[in-house]
Amino acid sequence: MMHWIGLCVWLCATLAHAALPGYVQDALTKAQLPADSVAIVVQPLDGSAPLIQHHAGKAMNPASVMKLVTTYAALEALTPAYRWKTEVYRNGSVNQGVLEGDLILKGYGDPALNVTEFWRLLQQVQQQGIRQIKGNLVLDNTVYMSEVSQRPVLDDEPLRAYNASPSALLVNGRNTSFRFSLRQENASPRVMIAQEFELPQISIVNLVQPRKGVCTDWRADLRYDVHPQPDGAVTVTFSGSLPDQCDERYLELSVMSDTQYAFFTFKKIWQQLGGQFLGGLVIAATPPNTSLVTSWWSPPLDIVVRDINKWSNNVMARQLMLTVGLEAGLVPVEEASAALAVKETLRRRGLQFPELVLENGSGLSRNERISAEHLAQLLVTAYQRPVMPVFMASLPILGLDGTTKKRLAAPGSQGMAYLKTGSLEGVSGIAGYVQDSLGRRYALVMLVNHPRASAIRPVQDLLLKRLIEGP
Structure with missing residues (x-):
């Protein structure tokens, strides 16, 4: 009897402690957002009971907050030191700087192949003795299935850069x-x-x-x-x-296809480097009996995840999820199989989320789902793993950089939280780590699915300030 009484007392205290605070409920009412459209978890990282659990198990669209799932799984599956390669082949002989054949670029999904990196790659090719190309430029995208070029279009703006679809040879984000x-x-x-x-x-x-x-x-x-x-x-x-x-x-x-953009960028840079090229564009697999000219290696993943999370880069996140699939042996890869590889990576870390729906891993989706409870569990797990410093450093710092640069920038709050934000029409979310004035740290998740979701920001900021200020 005493055991059951003690259990009931503990359970009641925990539920009372985890209930939605009155100040949050009042702020939701002021924002005209019903409480059942919001899911919140505030979990101390010291293992004690949650401060807030509200609709924690409800499957919600997280928008770009889903990038937390993709980047954490990638850091575990690939390691922070992982680099992408881009290979350059030739299918003819080189005589006195003249390539008597085609130059072939084979991509493996490098999400960070910007103009500067591409310029250095082509300079490297010329340093191998090729100055004039008598054949064509062949682009090999075959490690991706063709289905990945089918982009989800949001906001009826298919040409906006955030709607760009992945490519195994993506130059400058096609941007x-x-x-x-x-x-x-x-x-x-x-x-x-x-x-x-x-x-x-x-x-x-x-x-x-x-x-x-x-x-x-x-x-x-x-x-x-x-x-x-x-x-x-x-x-x-x-x-x-x-x-x-x-x-x-x-x-x-993104006003051109991935291949046209890469082709025209190649022509411009090749000429700037003093090379000659009068050929055309061919999209095909690398032919047999070709010779490797050089390989280019991307910056490491610990740098790439910062670009993905701090600036919420959709196409880079999508390429990252596909890379997890590629390194799992799924060649050619597409998004459905890559999503299974991400889920398997999470499962090996004890993270099994039955409600998780991954369409492309970026949050640029009307179909992706996860619960606030499981996002918080992922944050707690990541905090205990060796990848924690890289993962946490990739998140926007409150009031200082990334997508949270202009939020709560006053001295008392600035720098006190590392948060991923996300928004779509009818969706808003924040998730990450918060430290209070006494040095205690929390995993925070707040997801909103409602036509007035954009009105949640004052509620988010209020909760952040109250957590930071502490008791």
Whole structure:
């Protein structure tokens, strides 16, 4: 009898301790968000009972918070020292700097092959004695199944860079960054548009006019249309208006296919390096009896995960999940099998989440699901693992960098939490680690699925401040 009385007392105390605090309930009411649309877990990392457990077991869409699952599993499966390779082959002889055949680039899903890295790769090729190519450029993407190029399109903006689909040979994320600025001409402002990495095959038609106003919602009246040309080039027409109080603003678009973008980038850099190339583009597997020219190795995974989590890079996260599948022996790989490889990695760490739905691993999905309880369990497990320093350092630091740079930047809160954020229309989430004023640390997860999910931010900030301030 005394045993059951003690158990009931403990259980009641735990439930009371874990209930939704009144200040959170009041903030939800003020934000016009029903409590059943929100899942919250605050779990002390010292192993004591949760401070808050609210709808903890409910399967929720986490948006980009799902990147925590992908990056943690990848760090465990691949190790923080993992590097991607890109191979360069030739299928002809080289005589006095002239390649009598094709140059072949074979990709293995490097998510960090930006313009600078690509320039260094091609410089390395020329240092191997190839200056002129008489054949074609062959791009080999065959380690990915063709299905991975089918992108989930959100927000009805298929050309936005965050909607870019993976590619085994992804150069610069297939991303063209358009820079908008205003210049005074004859005492009147004029809108200027330029490419950050300029490709001559991308032409800009600028019909944007300046308008009076502040720059809070500068995209409200800005429109773009992309017109492909028969030769693979594109014309991008911008119209609408830009507030005259804006300084520089950027719009990231993917206006070309992955192969066309890689081809035109190759042509530009190869010429800049002093090489000659008059061939065309061929998309095919690497032929037999070719000779390896050189191999390029990416930065290590411990650097790549920072780009993924701090800036919530969708296509890099998708490539990372596919890499987990590749290294599990799934060649060619596609997202469904890669998701199973991620789940198996989690299972080996004692993390079995029956409700987990992984579509592409980035959170760019209407189908992905996980519970707040299991996200918190993942955070606690990661904190106890050797990969913890890399994993935690990859998260945006509250009030200092990444997607949380402008949140709670006052001295009392700044730097006191490492948090991954996520948002889609009708979805908002935060998850990560919080330290209070007494040095105690917590795993925090808050997920919201509701048409008014964007109204949750003041509630998130209030909970963060109360946790940081401590008792």
